[in-house]
Amino acid sequence: MSNPQPRLLEVRKNVLKQNDVLARALRERFHAHGTFVVSLVSSPGTGKTAFLESTLRSLRQRFRVAALVGDLATDNDAARLARSQAPVKQITTGTLCHLEAAMVQNSLEGWNVGELDFLFIENVGNLVCPSSYDLGENLRLVLLSVTEGEDKPLKYPTIFNSADVAVITKMDLAAAVEFDEAAVMANIHAVRPGIQVFKVSAKTGAGMDGYLHFLAQRRAELRSVVAIQS
Amino acid sequence: MKAVSGMHELSIAMSIVQMAEEEATQRNVRVSAVHLKLGMLSGVVKEALLFSYGIACDGTLLQGSQLLIEEVPVEVFCDTCQGNRKLASMQWFACPDCGTATPMVVHGKELEVTALEIQ
Numbered sequence: 001m002s003n004p005q006p007r008l009l010e011v012r013k014n015v016l017k018q019n020d021v022l023a024r025a026l027r028e029r030f031h032a033h034g035t036f037v038v039s040l041v042s043s044p045g046t047g048k049t050a051f052l053e054s055t056l057r058s059l060r061q062r063f064r065v066a067a068l069v070g071d072l073a074t075d076n077d078a079a080r081l082a083r084s085q086a087p088v089k090q091i092t093t094g095t096l097c098h099l100e101a102a103m104v105q106n107s108l109e110g111w112n113v114g115e116l117d118f119l120f121i122e123n124v125g126n127l128v129c130p131s132s133y134d135l136g137e138n139l140r141l142v143l144l145s146v147t148e149g150e151d152k153p154l155k156y157p158t159i160f161n162s163a164d165v166a167v168i169t170k171m172d173l174a175a176a177v178e179f180d181e182a183a184v185m186a187n188i189h190a191v192r193p194g195i196q197v198f199k200v201s202a203k204t205g206a207g208m209d210g211y212l213h214f215l216a217q218r219r220a221e222l223r224s225v226v227a228i229q230s
Numbered sequence: 231m232k233a234v235s236g237m238h239e240l241s242i243a244m245s246i247v248q249m250a251e252e253e254a255t256q257r258n259v260r261v262s263a264v265h266l267k268l269g270m271l272s273g274v275v276k277e278a279l280l281f282s283y284g285i286a287c288d289g290t291l292l293q294g295s296q297l298l299i300e301e302v303p304v305e306v307f308c309d310t311c312q313g314n315r316k317l318a319s320m321q322w323f324a325c326p327d328c329g330t331a332t333p334m335v336v337h338g339k340e341l342e343v344t345a346l347e348i349q
Contacts, residue, residue, distance in 0.1 A: 011249075149345055193331035
C-alpha cells in the first residue's frame with residue numbers, strides 16, 4: 001500500500017462466464033447427438049410435474065426420452081415422473097433456488113446422451129433465479145396456470161422474456177376460476193412479443209397434442225440442421 | 231455454492247469476489263472497489279446483490295471493499311425505426327417512439343465486472 005491513490009484497472013469479465021461456457025459445451029454435445037433439450041420454469045404449484053409426466057408418457061411411445069428434475073429437498077417429483085417409465089434423475093439443490101449448467105452436466109453422468117431424442121429439465125419452482133442461468137437447452141418453457149394472477153407475466157418480465165415458449169396449464173379449471181384468457185395473452189405478449197403460447201390441461205389432455213407436435217417438429221428441424229452440417 | 235434460500239445473489243456475489251481476488255493476487259494489489267454493470271434484465275436484484283456482497287467479502291482479500299453498480303436499462307432494436315431504443319417500461323417490450331412490439335433485446339442482460347479500483 002505504498003500508493004494510497006486508487007487506480008482504475010479495467011477488466012471485462014462476465015460474472016456468469018463459467019456457467020455460460022459449460023452451457024455452451026452442453027449445447028454442443030446435445031446438438032452433436034441430435035438430442036433436443038427442453039427446460040421448464042414456473043412458480044411452485046403451476047403443475048410442471050403433472051405436465052411433464054403427461055409429456056413423457058406421450059412422447060416415449062415414439063421417442064427415447066428422459067428427464068432431470070430439480071428440487072430443493074425432496075425426490076417426490078422424480079418418483080412421480082418415474083411413473084411414466086422414462087429414465088428420471090433428481091437433482092436436489094439443497095438451499096439453492098435454481099439449476100446451473102454444472103448440475104446438469106454432473107447429473108448426466110452414467111447416461112448416454114446419444115441414446116436420447118428428448119431430454120427435459122424441470123427447474124426448481126421459482127420465477128426469479130432460474131432466468132440468469134443457461135442450461136444448454138434448446139427451448140425454455142415458462143409455465144403459468146389459470147389459477148395464478150393474470151398479471152404474473154408483468155410481475156416477472158425477466159423470466160417471461162427469457163423464455164422461448166409459454167404454456168398455460170390447468171385449462172380444465174379456467175371456467176371455475178374465471179380465467180381471463182385475453183388479459184393473460186396480452187400480458188405475456190407485452191413482455192415477450194411474438195412468443196408462442198400453448199393452452200393445455202395435463203389432466204384431461206386438452207391441448208397437449210398441439211404442443212407435442214410442436215416439440216417433434218422443432219426436434220426434426222434441429223436434426224435437419226445437424227444432417228446438413230455433417 | 232451454498233446460498234441462502236431463494237437468493238441466487240449470494241452465489242453471484244461470491245463469483246464476483248472470487249474474480250476480484252484472483253486479479254488482486256495475480257497483480258499483488260489491494261482492491262478497494264469493484265465496478266459492475268448490471269442489466270435490468272439480468273435477473274439479479276441490485277439491493278440483494280449489495281447486501282450479499284458484504285457477506286461474500288467477509289474473510290477474503292476483498293473485505294472492506296465496495297461494490298459500485300451501474301444499472302443498464304433495457305434497450306431493444308426497433309424494426310420500424312431501424313434503431314436501438316430504451317424501453318419506457320419493463321412491462322411493455324415495444325419501441326417508445328413508434329409503439330412497435332419487439333422481442334429483440336440489445337442491452338439489459340449484462341452482469342459484468344468492468345473495472346477494479348486498486349491500491
